[in-house]
Structures are given as C-alpha cells and as structure tokens.
Amino acid sequence: MLRITGGKVYDPANGLDGVVKDICIADGRIVETVEGGRTIDATGMIVFPGGVDVHTHVAGGAINFARAMTPEDHRRTMAFIRSQTTRSGIGGMAPTTFATGYLYAGMGWTTLNEAAVPIISAKHTHEELSDVPIVDKCSCVLMANNEIVLDLLEAGEMERAKQIVAWQIWASKAYGVKAVNPGGVAAWKWGKDAKQLHDPIEGYSKLTPGDIVSGLAQIVDELGLPHPLHLHCNNLGAPGNISTTLETMRRLEERRAHMAHLQYHAYGGDDWFTMRSASVPIAEYFNAHPNLTCDAGAVLFGDTVTITADGPWQHLLYKLTGRKWGNLDVENETGCGIVPYTYRPSNLVNAVQWAAGLELLLLIDDPWRVFLSTDHPNGACFWRYPEIIQLLMCADFRRECIARLTPQAKQRITLPELDREYTLYEIATIVSAGPARALGLPQKGQLGVGADADVVIYEEEPDILRMFSHPRYVLKGGEIVIEDGDVRATPQGREFLVKPAYDEAIETYLRPKFEDQYTMSFENYPVEMERLEHPEIRDCIPAE
C-alpha cells in the first residue's frame, strides 16, 4: 500500500490538469484510499501516468540483427554494470533487452508496443520481450506482405482472409496488426518496390497496395481488435510521398487506422534537392478525420541505426550512405533492412525530417490523436524522448535549434512559423493517455480508480530536459522501480495479446498452403502460450 501526497497530478483521461491530489495504491492498482503503508511526499513534484510507447522496435530478429551490426556503438555508449538488482547490458542505438527495460523505466515509461513481428519468428520476439524487465508489453504482427493473405485479397476472398488473419494473430500471440509498405516488401523479394497505391504489385496480377490497406483495415475493424490497423504507408522517406500518404488516408474512408511514424510520410518536392516538409496538408487532412491516430516518428540529430521491414528503402539508404547494410527477407511474410545512419543538421534532407516531425506534433490539434515517438531506433533512440518534450514545450529553445539549420533548409519547413508550446497536460496526453487509448488499454495512461498503478513523479523544475530525463520516482504496478535514478526493483511485466474469434476449420485450408510455401512443420509454427511471461488476453469486440 502506498500514498502519494501533495503532487500536482496531470491525468488527462480523468480531466485532471495539475490538481493537487492524493494518489492511493493497493495491490498494484489505483484505489480510492488506503490506510497505512508508505507515503511519498510529492510536494513540489508533478505526477504523471506512466509513459506508453505506441510504436517502438525493441525485440526480435530485426533489432537483434542491428545489435550484431553495431559493436562500435556498444563500445562508446552507456554500459550497464551488473548489480544486485540489475543485469549487465549495453544501452545505445540498439540496447540489449535488460537495458531496454531499465532505460524505459528510468525515463518513466511503463508500457510499450513492439511494432513489427513476423509470425515465423514470433517465438524469438516473445523470448526477447520476456527479457525486457519492468515494463508491460504488447506487439503487432506483420501482415501486409503475407503471401497467403495477399493471395486471398487478390482473389477477393475477404471472409477467408479475415479467418486467416485471426488465426495468425493468435498463432503469433500478438495484440495488433501491422501493415508495412503494403505489397512493397513482397515486391522487394524480387528487388522491386510498390511505391504507389494503385500500381499492381510485382508477382500479382491485379492486387494493389491500396487493396491491402483497405482490406486489412476492414478485417481489423470487423475482428474488433482493441488497436486499429497499425499502418506504415508505402513510399516511406521519399520526396513527394505526401500524395501516397493522402491517398492512403482517403482509401481508409471511415475505417480506423493508426498511422505509424507519420513524419516519414510527410514530404513534398520532386527529388532530394527539392524535398520539403508537407506537414501542413497532412495535418489538415488528419485534423478533419477522427478515425485516424498517428505517432510522430520524430527525428533528432545524431547517430542511430535504422531498422524497418521496408527492405527497398533500406537498400536505397545503403546506397546513399555507403555504410553497412543488413537485410533479412522472411519467407512468405515480410523482410527487414538495417542501416546505421547519422542525422545531421547541415544535411537538407535531415533538417526537413527533423522539422517535419515537430511540425506534425504542433500542427495536429488534438493531442489525443498524435503521440510522441521516434520510431525507435529509426528517428532517434527512445531514451532521447525528453529532448523532444523540451522542443515541444519551449518555443525559444526550438528557435535556437532552428537557427542552426542552413538558410536553404529554413525555406523548406514550417517550423519557424509555429509558436505553439505544449502544456504539461498536453505532454501527459501525447506520452501516456493518448497512446494508451489508441492501443485500447483502458487501465493504462490514467490514474483513475482501478487503473494500473504505473506512476511517474518528476521534481518540478524549469529545465524541462532534466526534469523529464530524471524522474524522482517511477512506480510500476504500485512498486517503486526507480528512485533517484537507481533501479530499485525489476518486476516482470505482463504481455498483452488478443484471441480474435475464428473458425478452427480454417486450418484445413491453411495447412496445405503452409506446407507448400514454408519450411517448417505446421505444428511448429504457432507460438506456444508458455513462451510468454505473464500473458494477459484482452477482449476483442467484433463489429456487428
């Protein structure tokens, strides 16, 4: 039992905007009141619900590939020395699993969504997630290049496609459905791409990326998954890709979708020399369409490693940088590409990317629909989130940063014209309340009675970066896990998943196809439930 007294509580889900209020905790949840137990005097401090990351890449084959590719970063970055409470590890661009848990919790984040899981290697992803301590987790399974699903969509067999998707979600023990560069990764298996929504995909006669987007969004809605289709649009990173992004959003019509790392899809211009930020038209469309949520996918200057299922984009990036390139095509399902990258303020394209991410966060009116993310590790590492918070809350600081850009870059962005400053209430919305709601996790991102007692307490101070980098206390499930920067406890978090309804008979259809196309036995394909630590199955509410 625990009581937090005297703190200013920012709890957007319950409309609390800096109200001084006691937070009482018992049995891992927020309760009305407690008798006895420890009291944390939070006078002069501010109290947030624990952070929720709607889109990150922290576990599985792709990030593990990146770890192997970047020993030079491991050597220069923060090392975690083994202690009585923590295991050893490495921070940096692609942190090791244990370090990932310590770093997220150390910053006040207590829930995360691993956004890209192939079914065939989902066992690996879940084993890594089990080794990410403290935080609660969920994951999205990759679908938009799954050849069995694509064949059905091409044949117009929507009902069967829905059954297969439901089976596959359960087989991978996933929570949501991710679409990455729909059709483009399948085309990449032939060294091609699918850039436009209406072009037929290499290897298919009439199926287009647009068909996959609308088909999967419809299936996800019909299955009633708590989290909408998690969509990485086609034509990522390319100048002028705004037309693809807008067409994708139109193609979704009224269906729900979460637009992942929207920054990477918000560019105007015709080529790398004329590239400019197109955040204004994207934000206008987005503001008018409440069926959509997004995360920023913001970029910060510095070194990182880019990891995406978007293989063709990574090949281009390799050719542009001449540095290392990793690529892994995953049979019948997806692929991934890995390229270490340095974002530089002097580089026009990087400057536009940096600005576009912040512009989207500032131009989208409703903080309940735009969330803080860097598409870790693509735009920057997740442990740099406090830097973005500072950029959002301090217009003067933002202007200092803009001053360091080249005059040419300043012509291509809208950021210098934006004076908006985020309030603490709005920050609490984009880092916690909003993403929790988008993920369909009502017990997260809020401090109302019955919610999970994931609480972060900051010492209020004018230095925003310092304040958000070093919370005074972090509580996970009511337990103090971080105090004054030290890891006090490392409880094992839960893993959320869903079991959408499907007809078991679908296996009769799937099995021969699987045996024809895959290289393992059908029985070995699904993830066994025992592989998950503390699994919690969430409800689906199928559409009538």
Added chain:
Amino acid sequence: MGGKVTCTLGEVKNRADFIVYWGGNPAECHPRHFTKYTLMQKSKFLPRGRKDRTMVLVDIRETKSAKASDIFLQIRPGKDFEVLTILRAMVKGQAVNDDLIAETGLTKEQLQDFVDRMKRAKFGVFFFGMGLSMTRGKHMNSAAILTLAAELNAYTKFVAMPMRGHGNVTGADVIMRWTTGYPFGINFNRGYPRYNPGEFSTVDLLVRGDVDAALILGADPGATMPQPAIDHLARVPTIVLDPKVTHTSRIARVHITTAATGISAPGTGYRMDEIPLPLRPALKSPYPTDEEVVRRIHEAVANKPDWIAKNGETVAKQVS
C-alpha cells in the same frame, strides 16, 4: 562497407533460381539441404523445380556435391578471397590483372560467365561453408562473400547465408546478442559485456592460457581445438555438461551428465537462418537438463557474497 544480406530458407525454396554453394559439401554434410530448400522443391515461382534452378559449386576439390551441380568451379586452395575480390571488381565492370587470375585456378572466361549468370538471376543465393570461413583469411573470406552478395543487389536480388556447423550455435549467437549486444567472444570481467574476437574468443583465450577455469556446454573443444588449447583445458579446472563421454569430458575435472536436448530435454533450436524451432523431447531422461544444472550452479554462486560491491570495488578473494 558491406554488411549482411540474407533471408530465411523458405525464400530460397520459393524463389531462388541461382544457387551457389561455396566451400561446402552439402551432399554429404547437409544431406537434406538440396531436397528441402534449394534444388528439388517446386514453388509458385519455380513450377518446374530443379529445371528452373541453376546450381554452382565452388570448392577446392570435386566432392559429391559437384555431381549435383550444373557448374563446378574448382579453385586453388587458399584463393577464395582472391576470387571473391576479383568477382566484386568484375561485377562493377572494373579492371583486373588478367595475368594473376590464372593463379586462382579459374580462367577469366569462367569468371565472366559466372558474373553474367549472377546478374541475370532473378533471385540468387550464396551458401558458404567452413571451406571458406575457416581457411586462410577466415572472417575476411566471409566478409568477401557477404559483400559480394550485398553489392549484387544493385543489379538483381541476391542473398548470402553461412552453412553453420553442428549443434545450436545459431541459438547461442542469437541469445548472446539480445542479452549482451554481441554474438560471441564476450568478456564480463569489468561487470558489463565487452567484445573482441581474437582477444576474448574461446580458442584464443585457451591457447594463450588467459583463463583459470572453464565451463563447457554443448561443445566438444577437445575434439576440434588446437593442442595448446586442449592442454590448457586439462591444466585448469574444467567442468563439462554433456549427455555423453566426449574428448573434452575425458580431460575435464568434472563431467555432469545431462539429458540430450531435443531427444530427452525440451528447448528451442535456432535454424541456420535464425528461425526458432521448438524442440520436443521424444524420450525421458534420468539426468537433469543443461538448463537445470546451470540454474543450480547459478543459485549456489548467487548465495556467495557478491564480488562487485556497491561502490564498484571487487572482492579480492572469494569466500569459499
């Protein structure tokens, strides 16, 4: 700087129309490779199976695998790196010294034909074995074939994959990476993982005599390592966990018999393409699993006073 461009085996099965084995003898060492993954399978994209595929074998001698191949390129021992480097140049249309090509055992015409075929392929793959990765040049030979595959992607789809040895070596590699950031050759002396193959890899540590104890799991270095390494294992306290008597267990101070993973103990194996597969035991064993033994050793050690104090100081001598 190159990198690694690879895929899972199903991609090869479904798409690869050009298959190169380099420094390996799959017909005898990976006997199911041809039938399950590379040559014999028919697919949506390769409906005629073997007829739709071309296989090239590159090796220093004509093994049984040569009979299965369409083209056999016999190179002189120790010339793999040279051939791969020539190919990298020729793929890009760069000049090479024709007089020196002969030293590789191949002709310029053979190499040009090989380059043309690689570029014409719709989906090409290199499988490389220990005949490449463990001969003179070692990791640079592997780097050469990986780089060639990466660079071929400027022309067509091309991937490369090592044919790894026995046991669950890929699984160890995968798990070391997610827990430490590094695949092998890791040192924890300073309380956090550090990596330097050549300095911290097992064979080098043993040959130099840099360790004063050894715990051996899932391997038989007594059968494969150079004599100075084996001699050091015999010198220091060596503990072996193995279901059977091995060369290493014979020289070990302690041999703990464990259940055989995959036969009488469950677990997860990672295939050479890093796809995890559950291992379901068919039999029961009276012996504990490797995992159980390691856990019990770990618990016993954890009960001793910690050797890293809160202030970072280490205990000079362990209390026994």
Added chain:
Amino acid sequence: MSTLRLTFKDQPAVPIEAEALSPDALAGLSLDEIRATPIYVGKRRRRIDELFDVEGEPGDQLALHGDLHRVKWLGRGMTRGRLTVHGNAGMHLGSHMKGGEIEVHGNAGDWVGAEMTGGSIRVRGNAGGQIGAAYRGSLAGMRNGLIVIDGSVGLEIGMRMRRGTIVIGGRAKDFAGLQMKGGTIVLLQGAEIRTGAWMVRGTIISLAPLPLLPTFAFAASQNPVFMNLYSRRLAPLGITLPYCASEGSYACYSGDSSVPGKGEILVWQPV
C-alpha cells in the same frame, strides 16, 4: 625530468587490464595515491602496489620494468608525457592515444595504437596484429600519429586507418592495409599476401617484393617527390627510405578495383 618507476612483481594467472598505467593519468598523483590506484586482474580490482613496486617521482615520465606481455591497455588514451616499457607489453598498447610517446624495449601484443589520433609509438621488438587498426565494426582506424615496429607483425595492420604513418621493420602477415582509407604504411621487408586488400585510399610502400591482388593495376615506375620528404622524416628514427633514381625506382600499382578504390602500392625496385 622526474621519472616514476614501476617494477612488475609476479606474473598472475590471468591477464591484467591497466589503463591507469599512463603518464598523464598518474602525473598529478602522490606516490601513495599511485600505489592505491586500481587496476584489474581478471575480474578483480587490485591496487597498483599489489602488482608493482612503485618508486621514483611522479611526473611526465613513466617507466615500467618487467615482462608485461599479459598487461593490457598500457598508455590507453594518453595525451602527453613519455611511457617506457623495459620488457614486453600486452594488447592494446597506446590504443586511442592522443599524444605523447611510448617506447617498448621488447615485444608488444595485438592492437598497438588502435584508433589512435596522435602521438608516437615505437616497439623495438615484434608486435601482433591489427596495429593502428579500427576495432571491430568501427568505420576508421588510426586517425593520426606514428607507429614504428622494428620487428615483424601480424595480420590486418593499419586496417581502415585514415591518416598517420605505420612503419614495419620486419615482415607483416596477411591483409596489411586492409580497407585502408588514408595514411601511409611502410613495409621495410614486405608482407605476406593480400596487402592493401579493399583499400580505398592511402599509400603502402614496400622495400621488398610483394605478391599483389589481381585487383591492383600497374600504373608506372617512378620516383615520386613525396618519397624524398618521407625519407627525411623517417631518417631521425634510423629508417632509410631510398628515393634517388640512381638507386632504383618504385613500381606503382593502383587499386583495389573491387571497391573501386584509389589507393597506391609502391614497391621498390633497386637498380
């Protein structure tokens, strides 16, 4: 000049890591503080005086006596002063060094001067591999400075080096100048195979015949003017680099065309 003298007592069972044994790291400390400075024996932290007899005067000169072939990281990242080893030195000698001088009267291990950015290292005996190299995965090896090894060396010396000079008095093993990006390697007695493999830029000079990769093309026989400058720079170190046309000429090869690179290998051909 004051000299601090450390004499190694006994060979421990496992290697020692002693990045503290660097003149600038110890210069500002009292003798007692130096004696208490930590170094690592295997996984355990020990005081310097548990392993060394410490005497003399702390200052910019540090002299180490004994067979230190298992003592790693001597002079790591040093910026100034002079480190002399009377005996052998272990791996990573002078790695990440920025300035100052190191001299070893004995042999040294692998990774001498790896990723160094300045200063000079001289090893009177033999040394291991990866001299002046990039650590695994790093984009660049040594960025400046001078390394002279009087004896023979191992694999991959100068790997990915960007600037600076390496001189090898004896023979080098395979892959000298691997993926070199700049700087100069001088091989007084040549090297085994694959010299300059995948080099992008930079210069390798050999006074003995070298087997070359087929991806190097003969350009010309010449006596480049810069050889005169190199010769004068290296003369005070007791190294003679021929440059007069009367004595011979250099066969110049360019490559590695597999990259494709613009590196140069110059092989001395006496008259």
